[in-house]
Ligand SMILES: Nc1ncnc2c1ncn2[C@@H]1O[C@H](COP(=O)(O)OP(=O)(O)O)[C@@H](O)[C@H]1O
């Protein structure tokens with residue numbers, strides 16, 4: 518049940534001991550294996566605040582990278598206001614993917630860079646700080662922009678990997694621009710994307726945030742399946758976690774207090 522801490526020690530953000538999420542991990546690895554073979558099925562993790570969505574998505578990233586033939590990027594959905602344009606939304610998605618891919622695909626010789634340049638879009642910064650400046654007078658169809666960006670990002674990655682995994686955390690932050698999900702669904706089910714890329718999207722959201730798509734046969738709800746709902750760890754798992762955490766950190770009362778603070782109601786653990 519308990520695995521050694523897979524995360525960067527001392528980052529302060531990750532659990533000290535990662536409790537296994539067996540079913541969720543199995544599903545993810547199965548989707549990755551199928552994705553590598555060219556069959557892509559996107560899905561979503563739902564869970565209340567503190568149930569472990571972020572930890573799980575970050576763990577997925579490590580698992581994907583461990584395979585060697587996968588590239589994974591994780592980012593937090595930024596809260597977007599309803600006034601943002603479709604192009605701004607799609608730039609946010611593209612920028613977030615490019616910034617979080619663990620190597621610089623912004624090389625001047627790369628397909629993505631050439632594509633962006635060809636549109637007259639100025640690339641500011643590099644690597645993790647990259648941003649795009651679209652000239653006002655330039656009309657670029659936002660959906661085509663996102664689709665072609667994904668295709669070109671994939672072209673840059675494909676010599677080194679058989680799959681790109683895009684992990685987007687807290688997509689309830691997109692509630693005010695829920696059209697983003699329709700765009701994503703349209704693009705990801707487009708024949709060209711299916712034929713020419715291997716990109717697997719895994720989202721996370723609060724249950725409340727995903728509610729509008731949970732109505733029976735909702736096209737977006739049906740597209741990101743299964744909808745896995747994270748449950749709190751039960752009493753036995755909570756106590757095991759606590760005892761292992763305390764055992765590993767008995768010399769630091771600060772760490773113990775931090776670990777205990779995970780147990781507040783609403784967190785991933787419970788004593789009942
Ligand atoms: N699988 C796990 N094993 C151990 N601790 C976990 C696990 N998942 C979450 N936690 C702990 O529970 C707390 C909440 O987790 P987090 O991933 O931030 O939840 P969410 O993103 O759903 O709000 C964090 O302190 C995290 O370290």
Ligand SMILES: [Mg+2]
Pocket residue numbers: 570571572686687
């Ligand atoms: Mg979170």
